[in-house]
Amino acid sequence: MPQLFPKGANALPILSLVGALAGGVVLVGLVWYYFSPEYTDVGYAPEQPVPYSHRLHAGELGLDCRYCHTSVERFAEANLPPTETCMNCHEQVQTQALSLQPVRKSWAEDTPVEWIKVNFLPDYVHFSHAAHVNNGVGCETCHGRVDLMDVVSQVEPLSMGWCLDCHRNPEEQLRPDEAATVMGYEHPADFMERNAERIAREGIRPPLNCSACHY
Ligand code: HEC
Ligand code: HEC
Ligand code: HEC
Ligand code: HEC
Ligand code: HEC
Numbered sequence: 001m002p003q004l005f006p007k008g009a010n011a012l013p014i015l016s017l018v019g020a021l022a023g024g025v026v027l028v029g030l031v032w033y034y035f036s037p038e039y040t041d042v043g044y045a046p047e048q049p050v051p052y053s054h055r056l057h058a059g060e061l062g063l064d065c066r067y068c069h070t071s072v073e074r075f076a077e078a079n080l081p082p083t084e085t086c087m088n089c090h091e092q093v094q095t096q097a098l099s100l101q102p103v104r105k106s107w108a109e110d111t112p113v114e115w116i117k118v119n120f121l122p123d124y125v126h127f128s129h130a131a132h133v134n135n136g137v138g139c140e141t142c143h144g145r146v147d148l149m150d151v152v153s154q155v156e157p158l159s160m161g162w163c164l165d166c167h168r169n170p171e172e173q174l175r176p177d178e179a180a181t182v183m184g185y186e187h188p189a190d191f192m193e194r195n196a197e198r199i200a201r202e203g204i205r206p207p208l209n210c211s212a213c214h215y
Contacts, residue, residue, distance in 0.1 A: 045153035046116040051099050058183070059147035065139055065181040072139075073180075076128035080115050083107050118152050119143070126213050135204055136174030136195070137166075140183055147183040163213070167206035171195040174204075 057063050068081035083106045090100055106113045121127055133139070139146065146153035156162055166173050170199060174195045179185050188194070198204065207213070 011168055014070055038145060041154050042121070042157055043153055043155075044118060045151045048116055048151070050102050051148045051150075054146045054152060055148055055150050072129045073133050074130055076130065078129045083113060119154050119158060121158060124214055126215060133180050134177060135202075136170075136177055136180075136198070138175050138180050138182065138185060140185060141166075141173055141175075145183055153178075160213075164208065170204060170206050171199060174198065 031180050058065065068085055069078045070081075071077060071079045071182060084105060086100075087107050094100055102113060132142075135190075142150075142156055142158075146152060171192050172195075173189075175182075175185055175187065
């Protein structure tokens with residue numbers, strides 16, 4: 001009968017096989033970890049067809065977010081601006097800039113600039129900007145300091161756990177609706193009490209039931 005686990009030198013291949021399996025488990029663990037939503041998406045900052053800078057336009061020039069993202073308070077989706085919005089200024093400013101060539105082409109040919117989407121939810125998740133922006137959740141809470149970004153990146157995981165963290169304890173996050181688009185917002189010292197009052201007064205109850213977010 002051949003021995004199943006031979007002694008001495010013959011044990012080496014088995015040991016290395018065991019080692020490889022253990023290593024494999026660690027590798028799978030790492031891959032799992034890094035490819036979980038926290039790691040695949042946060043920091044995602046695709047190069048855009050035009051080097052449009054929020055730092056310049058929303059930061060230095062101080063344009064309000066709603067000047068371009070006009071639908072955020074009314075609809076589920078936050079629209080991107082049409083080329084016309086850019087041309088309001090760029091028919092007069094930087095009319096020859098190479099960086100704006102694709103915008104002029106889009107305007108001349110009446111075709112949209114093909115901006116690349118940064119933040120994603122899977123199709124099976126229901127999300128509405130209006131429901132959040134009108135209930136005290138600021139852009140900054142979910143998108144970070146966009147006014148400091150030359151290139152927009154995703155700053156929050158947008159995972160189910162992340163949504164639910166706030167839905168369970170909204171008093172820790174809400175701000176007055178007037179401050180929805182303010183960047184670098186600082187809560188007053190008593191904001192938790194104010195939020196608790198507002199939540200009770202307006203009956204703000206972020207849903208925890210599955211069917212609210214998943215049909
Ligand atoms: C002058 C127009 C303009 C203004 C003002 C503006 N944006 Fe944008 N925004 C854009 C354009 C164009 C894009 C698409 C290109 C890009 O991602 O940089 C965009 C993209 C974004 C995205 C990424 C969308 C995605 O694909 O996930 C976010 C988030 C965003 N803007 C938030 C803001 C916030 C917050 C403000 C206010 C502080 C703001 N924007 C002000 C024009 C504007
Ligand atoms: C309210 C006016 C205004 C609007 C609206 C506006 N811009 Fe600008 N943009 C400016 C100003 C001012 C500058 C800086 C000009 C300078 O530095 O000489 C600028 C600079 C730029 C530059 C850099 C040009 C260069 O090469 O130096 C790009 C690219 C640009 N804008 C893209 C856009 C896009 C795309 C939109 C629409 C989504 C847009 N802008 C909307 C006023 C505006
Ligand atoms: C509660 C979190 C949250 C708040 C508050 C929020 N956003 Fe978003 N935003 C998201 C998520 C999540 C997505 C991706 C949606 C999708 O793919 O369906 C997104 C996508 C976007 C997009 C891309 C277009 C779209 O709708 O997919 C823009 C532009 C944008 N947000 C701008 C803004 C602006 C401007 C504000 C503030 C007025 C804001 N957002 C407030 C979470 C938020
Ligand atoms: C920072 C806090 C915060 C975060 C983050 C947040 N929410 Fe909410 N959510 C709220 C508040 C506040 C309301 C309003 C509740 C009300 O109207 O009573 C709300 C309402 C909702 C509603 C009910 C309104 C509607 O559109 O039908 C849904 C669905 C929802 N959120 C989904 C999401 C999803 C999906 C995410 C993550 C991608 C998310 N939320 C992230 C605070 C948050
Ligand atoms: C506040 C909104 C919200 C609620 C409530 C919610 N989900 Fe989710 N769920 C999400 C989001 C956002 C994702 C997408 C996560 C991602 O992209 O990684 C998700 C993803 C999922 C997935 C896909 C697997 C995964 O983890 O990526 C399953 C399954 C799921 N949810 C089941 C449920 C069940 C069951 C409930 C009720 C107990 C529930 N969800 C309640 C927002 C919600």
